Amino acid sequence: MSMQPAGVFAQSYVRDMAIFRTWKQGAALGFFVLALLLVPTILGPRYVAIANIMLITSVVVLGLQITTGLAGQVNLGQAAFMGMGAYTAAALSSGQQWPFLVTVPLAGLVAALFGAIFGLAAVRIRGFYLALTTIAAQFIFVFAILNLPASWTGAAQGLRVETASVFGFVFNTDNRMYFLILAITAIMTVGAYGIARSRHGRAFVAVRDDDLAAGFTGVNVVRAKATAFFVGAFYAGVGGALWAYYIRFVAVDQFSLFNSVYYMGMVIVGGLGSMAGAFVGVFLIRAAQEILTSVGPSVADIFPALGSSVVFASVNIILGAAIALMLILEPRGVMHRFNILKRAFRLWPYPH
Amino acid sequence: MIQLIEYALNGALLGLLYALIAMGFVVIYRASKVFNFAQGELVVVGAFLVWFFTLDLGLPLYVGFALALIGAAIFGLIIEPLLFRRLVGQSTFSMVMVTIGLLILLRGLVLVIFGPSVRPFPDLISTAPITFGDITLNRGLAYGGIFTILLAIGVSLYFSRTRPGLRMTVVAEDHQIAQSMGISVRRSIAYAWGMGMVLSTLGAVFYLNGKSVTFLVAEIGFAALPVALLAGLESVGGLIPAGIIVGVAQGLAAGYIDPVVGGSFSAVFPYLVMVIILFLRPSGLFGWRIVERV
Amino acid sequence: GGGDEDSGGDAGAGGTTYNQAWLVDFSGPYADVYNELQAAREATNEWWNETVGSEIGVQLAGEPYDHRYDAAQVASLWPGILSELEPIMAMGVGGPDVAALQQRLPQDQVPLLMNTAGYGYAWSADQWVFNPRATYAHEATGFVDWFKEDRGLDRPVRVAMISSEAAPAYVDIVDGMEAFAEDFPDMAEVVAVEFADVQPAALNSQVSRIVDAEADVIIIQTNTTQAVVTKQALESLGVEIPIMLSSHNSLQATGAAAGGIEELEGDYESYGFVVPAAQEGTAYDFYQMLVEDYGLEAEWTVPTVQGIAHQLYANRTVEHAVEMVGAENLTGQAMYDALLDVELTAEDLFEFLPPLDWTEEAPFPTSGLTTSIGTIEDGEYARAELDHEIPELEKW
Amino acid sequence: MVAGPGARPGGALTEGASGSAPSTESSGGPGGSPLLELSNVEVTYSGVILVLKGINIIVPERGCVALLGPNGAGKSTTLKAVSGVLKTEEGLVSAGQVRFAGERIDTLAAERTVRRGILHVMEGRKVLEHMTVEQNLVAGGHLQRSRDAKESLELTYEYFPRLADLRGRTSGYLSGGEQQMLVIGRALMARPKLMMIDEPSLGLAPLMVEEIFSILHRLRQEDLALVIVEQNTAAALALADYGYVLDNGRIVLDGTAESLRSNEDIREFYLGLGATGERKSFRDIKHYRRRKRWLG
Amino acid sequence: MQPATASQPTVADRVPSPALSAEGLSLSFGGVKALQDVAMELRKSELLAVIGPNGAGKTSLLNCLTGFYRPQQGRVVLDGDKVISGLPTHKIARLGVSRTFQGTHLFTGMTVLDNIMIGRYSHMRTNLAQAFLYVPWTRREEVQHREFVEDIIDFLEITTVRKRVVGELGYGLRKRVDLARALAMEPSVLLMDEPMAGMNLEEKEDLARFILDVREARGIPIVIVEHDMAVVMDIADRIVVLDFGRKISEGTPAEVSGDPVVIKAYLGEAH
Ligand SMILES: Nc1ncnc2c1ncn2[C@@H]1O[C@H](COP(=O)(O)OP(=O)(O)OP(=O)(O)O)[C@@H](O)[C@H]1O
Numbered sequence A: 001m002s003m004q005p006a007g008v009f010a011q012s013y014v015r016d017m018a019i020f021r022t023w024k025q026g027a028a029l030g031f032f033v034l035a036l037l038l039v040p041t042i043l044g045p046r047y048v049a050i051a052n053i054m055l056i057t058s059v060v061v062l063g064l065q066i067t068t069g070l071a072g073q074v075n076l077g078q079a080a081f082m083g084m085g086a087y088t089a090a091a092l093s094s095g096q097q098w099p100f101l102v103t104v105p106l107a108g109l110v111a112a113l114f115g116a117i118f119g120l121a122a123v124r125i126r127g128f129y130l131a132l133t134t135i136a137a138q139f140i141f142v143f144a145i146l147n148l149p150a151s152w153t154g155a156a157q158g159l160r161v162e163t164a165s166v167f168g169f170v171f172n173t174d175n176r177m178y179f180l181i182l183a184i185t186a187i188m189t190v191g192a193y194g195i196a197r198s199r200h201g202r203a204f205v206a207v208r209d210d211d212l213a214a215g216f217t218g219v220n221v222v223r224a225k226a227t228a229f230f231v232g233a234f235y236a237g238v239g240g241a242l243w244a245y246y247i248r249f250v251a252v253d254q255f256s257l258f259n260s261v262y263y264m265g266m267v268i269v270g271g272l273g274s275m276a277g278a279f280v281g282v283f284l285i286r287a288a289q290e291i292l293t294s295v296g297p298s299v300a301d302i303f304p305a306l307g308s309s310v311v312f313a314s315v316n317i318i319l320g321a322a323i324a325l326m327l328i329l330e331p332r333g334v335m336h337r338f339n340i341l342k343r344a345f346r347l348w349p350y351p352h
Numbered sequence B: 001m002i003q004l005i006e007y008a009l010n011g012a013l014l015g016l017l018y019a020l021i022a023m024g025f026v027v028i029y030r031a032s033k034v035f036n037f038a039q040g041e042l043v044v045v046g047a048f049l050v051w052f053f054t055l056d057l058g059l060p061l062y063v064g065f066a067l068a069l070i071g072a073a074i075f076g077l078i079i080e081p082l083l084f085r086r087l088v089g090q091s092t093f094s095m096v097m098v099t100i101g102l103l104i105l106l107r108g109l110v111l112v113i114f115g116p117s118v119r120p121f122p123d124l125i126s127t128a129p130i131t132f133g134d135i136t137l138n139r140g141l142a143y144g145g146i147f148t149i150l151l152a153i154g155v156s157l158y159f160s161r162t163r164p165g166l167r168m169t170v171v172a173e174d175h176q177i178a179q180s181m182g183i184s185v186r187r188s189i190a191y192a193w194g195m196g197m198v199l200s201t202l203g204a205v206f207y208l209n210g211k212s213v214t215f216l217v218a219e220i221g222f223a224a225l226p227v228a229l230l231a232g233l234e235s236v237g238g239l240i241p242a243g244i245i246v247g248v249a250q251g252l253a254a255g256y257i258d259p260v261v262g263g264s265f266s267a268v269f270p271y272l273v274m275v276i277i278l279f280l281r282p283s284g285l286f287g288w289r290i291v292e293r294v
Numbered sequence C: 001g002g003g004d005e006d007s008g009g010d011a012g013a014g015g016t017t018y019n020q021a022w023l024v025d026f027s028g029p030y031a032d033v034y035n036e037l038q039a040a041r042e043a044t045n046e047w048w049n050e051t052v053g054s055e056i057g058v059q060l061a062g063e064p065y066d067h068r069y070d071a072a073q074v075a076s077l078w079p080g081i082l083s084e085l086e087p088i089m090a091m092g093v094g095g096p097d098v099a100a101l102q103q104r105l106p107q108d109q110v111p112l113l114m115n116t117a118g119y120g121y122a123w124s125a126d127q128w129v130f131n132p133r134a135t136y137a138h139e140a141t142g143f144v145d146w147f148k149e150d151r152g153l154d155r156p157v158r159v160a161m162i163s164s165e166a167a168p169a170y171v172d173i174v175d176g177m178e179a180f181a182e183d184f185p186d187m188a189e190v191v192a193v194e195f196a197d198v199q200p201a202a203l204n205s206q207v208s209r210i211v212d213a214e215a216d217v218i219i220i221q222t223n224t225t226q227a228v229v230t231k232q233a234l235e236s237l238g239v240e241i242p243i244m245l246s247s248h249n250s251l252q253a254t255g256a257a258a259g260g261i262e263e264l265e266g267d268y269e270s271y272g273f274v275v276p277a278a279q280e281g282t283a284y285d286f287y288q289m290l291v292e293d294y295g296l297e298a299e300w301t302v303p304t305v306q307g308i309a310h311q312l313y314a315n316r317t318v319e320h321a322v323e324m325v326g327a328e329n330l331t332g333q334a335m336y337d338a339l340l341d342v343e344l345t346a347e348d349l350f351e352f353l354p355p356l357d358w359t360e361e362a363p364f365p366t367s368g369l370t371t372s373i374g375t376i377e378d379g380e381y382a383r384a385e386l387d388h389e390i391p392e393l394e395k396w
Numbered sequence D: 001m002v003a004g005p006g007a008r009p010g011g012a013l014t015e016g017a018s019g020s021a022p023s024t025e026s027s028g029g030p031g032g033s034p035l036l037e038l039s040n041v042e043v044t045y046s047g048v049i050l051v052l053k054g055i056n057i058i059v060p061e062r063g064c065v066a067l068l069g070p071n072g073a074g075k076s077t078t079l080k081a082v083s084g085v086l087k088t089e090e091g092l093v094s095a096g097q098v099r100f101a102g103e104r105i106d107t108l109a110a111e112r113t114v115r116r117g118i119l120h121v122m123e124g125r126k127v128l129e130h131m132t133v134e135q136n137l138v139a140g141g142h143l144q145r146s147r148d149a150k151e152s153l154e155l156t157y158e159y160f161p162r163l164a165d166l167r168g169r170t171s172g173y174l175s176g177g178e179q180q181m182l183v184i185g186r187a188l189m190a191r192p193k194l195m196m197i198d199e200p201s202l203g204l205a206p207l208m209v210e211e212i213f214s215i216l217h218r219l220r221q222e223d224l225a226l227v228i229v230e231q232n233t234a235a236a237l238a239l240a241d242y243g244y245v246l247d248n249g250r251i252v253l254d255g256t257a258e259s260l261r262s263n264e265d266i267r268e269f270y271l272g273l274g275a276t277g278e279r280k281s282f283r284d285i286k287h288y289r290r291r292k293r294w295l296g
Numbered sequence E: 001m002q003p004a005t006a007s008q009p010t011v012a013d014r015v016p017s018p019a020l021s022a023e024g025l026s027l028s029f030g031g032v033k034a035l036q037d038v039a040m041e042l043r044k045s046e047l048l049a050v051i052g053p054n055g056a057g058k059t060s061l062l063n064c065l066t067g068f069y070r071p072q073q074g075r076v077v078l079d080g081d082k083v084i085s086g087l088p089t090h091k092i093a094r095l096g097v098s099r100t101f102q103g104t105h106l107f108t109g110m111t112v113l114d115n116i117m118i119g120r121y122s123h124m125r126t127n128l129a130q131a132f133l134y135v136p137w138t139r140r141e142e143v144q145h146r147e148f149v150e151d152i153i154d155f156l157e158i159t160t161v162r163k164r165v166v167g168e169l170g171y172g173l174r175k176r177v178d179l180a181r182a183l184a185m186e187p188s189v190l191l192m193d194e195p196m197a198g199m200n201l202e203e204k205e206d207l208a209r210f211i212l213d214v215r216e217a218r219g220i221p222i223v224i225v226e227h228d229m230a231v232v233m234d235i236a237d238r239i240v241v242l243d244f245g246r247k248i249s250e251g252t253p254a255e256v257s258g259d260p261v262v263i264k265a266y267l268g269e270a271h
């Protein structure tokens, strides 16, 4: 997979291991970051809002990329884990008035612990059975929130959330939230790459590819699976906290099983195991949704005969078909196709 | 005591309905190794076909019903060329994920074609209850229960005793091996979905008899899930005990636990039962054990 | 779309155009309701633009946005709506709108006018959310109050509830009723609460518990399916207990799904606007006019009424706002002020809604609340009571 | 000195060598009317990795061809290109043709090639792991009429008495060698016209290796054409009429079994025989061999 | 190198504690007796071969030694005093017992390099938080272990494929990566299950050399299960023969190959 650009010979292992191996790659990243920073200035508020949701979703999906993409543990409880984080942040910020910088990691941690329980189930339960067991997380989450003391969780009422503020600076507009979310997403992304290329990331992949052999090489398989869930749910929790601060209200129905299914879809469309793929998947599916919902009204205007209800219902058809189509055309995800293209380009014109 | 029996019986019947819906899953999984997330949607499509051919077109009930079953089978068969043909040979994981796309797509299709209204569903079975002394049972569910048991036996025999069943079993083991043995994975997948659709339509009939249908009926898919897992994803016969266990557990939880906790513990309970049993038997009651060998 | 690019709107044929954002559920759990509701909004708006709007120099353009009844979807749609449409008000249709927007509206300065009833959890002061009805729990308690009178009971009404934990709003309804029973022990006693699936296969056990609890009435404000399945269970148990429905699972809708309205003989519905039972009266005439002159394609049903009421209220408020600030200066803030200030009579609203008076203390009027009750009598849809006064509830 | 079977020249096993016209030129291919013919076959994986670079192979009716070559040469890929299994691994016959009994088959799906009579025993002991040994075998005969299938089953048990002992065992738990017998047995159940076996002796005990090869010899008597990929070169060349040596995706040497057996390079690198015909001890090899790169 | 001369194992020979020993191992699956009262010992820097017909229990024996199977009876002792039977596989691996597999059990989605780096897993110390931040220390640790792994890559001559994904490699190369991964664990005992299977002669010669070198250069005692008798007879110091789960013979290559029981059960009359 990782064929290097011609003429690049690593002089040291450090360089060989670096994510960006040429100055061009580094520069590309620089431009990308710059572009991200300029989003609010160049694009309108509508796009900032979309970007906010996309970035939050990306954090959640990055986590899923670790649990499912790297460690191979299909997880349909990610929305529930996200909900745990959101509720933690909400409860601590409004009830206890704890500051953003404390609640966010705590939200991650609470979600992570909840997630690790399902990882431990992996001691015995595997494959699809495990995947579907994680659906239980969803039901348990809803039941717990609704039936725990209302003073903690707001029960059916949901919880209000204070505006995020860091050292007195209040993030009370979409634009401000954008930078906050971007910063945290950046940290989480760097972290995801760090974990992925560390011994832990390798152990995750080992467990995914062959958990028996992983055991023989000294990897504690149960622990690795639990850790994968822990880390993945941590990301969900942090994403949930961001969500809470952005929407400023949490309720159980914001974190539905359907969302978990969508997150899985994003991971797959982007490409299993690829951190960049997490972003690609989120971007493609979210963009499709956004385009369809915003084009919908205009279509309804142009063809009033169709009736807007038909137009909107068709959105599902198009979205479903698009997801199916992307998978049919590239079952291993967009990033896989991208890598192949890259490789073909490097070899061109000598298919070797 | 009577109450206990009634809860248990009603629960068991509901569990058997779940088993019938889950049979759709299992048959598809058992014949193609594709875990179908869109199972609930298949039930909806089946239900609307029945509604369309009976009440909407106004055909005689059983004629309409027969046409609906044929329609369902055809619908199931065309899913393979549309969605899976190009994916044969790819990891089954991608096929499973395609069913997520299918789920969303079918939801839209049903909305556009049949509309969002709640439609009446025909009484294919009398809605008069069955009563034994103090116990009353829903007739549709009771007949459904019996039917499910018979059907499960038949379908199990199909898989274990017939050639096509054997071929499907091989496909469920491994697509590549199946192909290298001359078994058409594509055909197996197509038949599996055809059968799955017919089963889902039958499920819809017992589920909705005399009630109403909307696209939201799809929720039953996830409610039936614990039954499929408990049985073991490859086991058709196991659906019967699994359905009864889940149903009775849920019925009793609704009767005795929910009033105490004041919430719907009965919605979570089947999942808890499932997780506990999976801990003891990681491949469900009768599913294929994962072969661990080096 | 018909949106204007410059804030403040631009002067078109009939005057300055302003935008309204219509939230709709076309593919979520209440999709069955929104076809007619949305058609009614559109026709009403068209009527208003032609007759009233053009006189006062304002045209209103609405854009529908499908939120699938999903708070996450609303949350991600909203900022786009804000910037693309620059609406002077948003017209919401359910719990998710409130959940996702309630916190941010004061900052966005766009009022959200709902057409659904309110929720206990949204009951707080200084809201930019306005429900023209009380909460669902209020509407149910109003019914219970009426029911007690109607039956001449000298004991509290024994109330059973079938609901679900699938959405906070469903649970809230139960909480509200329980709070009511606690505050008015002589009025109501909640004898059974059954949380069930939203698409249940059977409710026999649940209903038999309700029967054992000797309930006088079963309140089902969740959805049509639960109502239909409850009816079936009651039938199969051979018992007759009246059920009370809400606006989104009305007698008509449940009747249609159950195979005929006569199936619901003796059952009720309760909500805070006119019951479309009689094909006569001011409201009906207005509806007829929309059908004939504005091509409204919708039956005379609860969702249609709901849509017309919603749009009428919104547009009448615009009229008031124009009086306050002038046709050129409509903004979200102006609409907010107008909503708090306006006093609409039943005539202004063609008797679709009773007169309402908002204060800043809650997102719905807290005093002088009423509910209307529909029923099936001798196989006919009928109005049992119009504008029955709702007892005053404490926040729960 | 103890000699393993790997070093044993084919002597005892040569009775199967057919009389098809030997061709000494390396481009000729075996004689006889061709049953299977690969002409200029190129294979690419994932659309970019070119693995076979123009392969020409001919298998005559009832003939037996051996493919030899180092690891990664493309032997398994060649078989996959014929059977169509390649398509399920993101591989593609990107140029050239594969013909079977005169018809092009490179575009056929794997299951269709089986129906034409080609059976590919893949490497990696692919048993149907949750099924019993007997179920595996029965599944192998799924294309036959049930009476024939029953007969084949008897015959297979006769060939592999060990499998008869194991018939009720879950095949996933069998030992490596037992699984290897099972996949070959399962292939026999299908009664193909052409059988392609990837490393039949892999993981088999010496006695079993002899067994397998004598079974293959017997099969050759029964109208079966064979392609084998085999590292046990001596046994392979004893069984086959013709051999091809692949390296790096190209055929670098081919010829009749006899001519290959006497080829110097083959003797040295595949049979391990020195100029004197005496085999060197593995313990005495002091330097890693410089791998011979065939640059044909 | 051990003298290849014949010598019956005597009490005196056992005095230096064996690197790995098993006593009275019995293992059955339902009615299948995979091992029956099998004892064996692996002496320091010895190359011990285990042979026997298919299904004799060779792999099962390795599985007991590595903790994958739990024998119903008997125990496994490492370095003369550490009882390891009963421990989970990863603990035994961390104590220095590493193995290769019959067939391969590689991580097919990873590169060759990463597969081998997994062998270093339990020698590395970076924790999750350090990995998340990728602190300089983590980077240094990676480099240090990468160097170790590169040595093995050179040693086994797989430099050209180090960045290839293992799933794309042919069988023979995979076997080599499997060995590399086991070596990367710096084992104190190496167990190999049919390492020569699927290799051609030339490759077998290379691998035989590798194995002997591992033993000589690193002094690692090795157990090798193999069906290629030419190799076994040439390189093994001692041989244990199993049949139907029982040990039927044990001794030097010369002794074993002359043992009529072994000839009958395994080698065949031709020998
Ligand atoms: N799925 C794949 N994707 C990419 N490359 C592949 C794939 N499968 C095989 N290859 C490459 O094709 C070449 C030939 O592989 P093949 O398996 O045919 O070799 P072989 O001759 O059978 O070797 P061995 O003796 O080791 O089995 C190898 O270099 C291998 O890396």
Ligand SMILES: Nc1ncnc2c1ncn2[C@@H]1O[C@H](COP(=O)(O)OP(=O)(O)OP(=O)(O)O)[C@@H](O)[C@H]1O
Residues within 6 Å of the ligand: B293, D173, D174, D175, D176, D177, D178, D203, D205, E029, E032, E033, E034, E052, E053, E054, E055, E056, E057, E058, E059, E060, E061, E102
């Ligand atoms: N987990 C298991 N469950 C059931 N039977 C097993 C299991 N593991 C091994 N066996 C059986 O135990 C016997 C010994 O198997 P083992 O794999 O140890 O043989 P082996 O000597 O390695 O043979 P080969 O040379 O063919 O690899 C075989 O008959 C096998 O079927």
Ligand SMILES: CC(C)C[C@H](N)C(=O)O
Residues within 6 Å of the ligand: C030, C093, C094, C095, C096, C116, C117, C136, C167, C169, C170, C221, C222, C248
């Ligand atoms: C009972 C309610 C949850 C339903 C209603 N459509 C609302 O959301 O307001």
Ligand SMILES: [Mg+2]
Residues within 6 Å of the ligand: D075, D076, D077, D123, D198, E170, E171
């Ligand atoms: Mg090969």
Ligand SMILES: [Mg+2]
Residues within 6 Å of the ligand: D175, D176, D177, E058, E059, E060, E102, E193
């Ligand atoms: Mg073995």
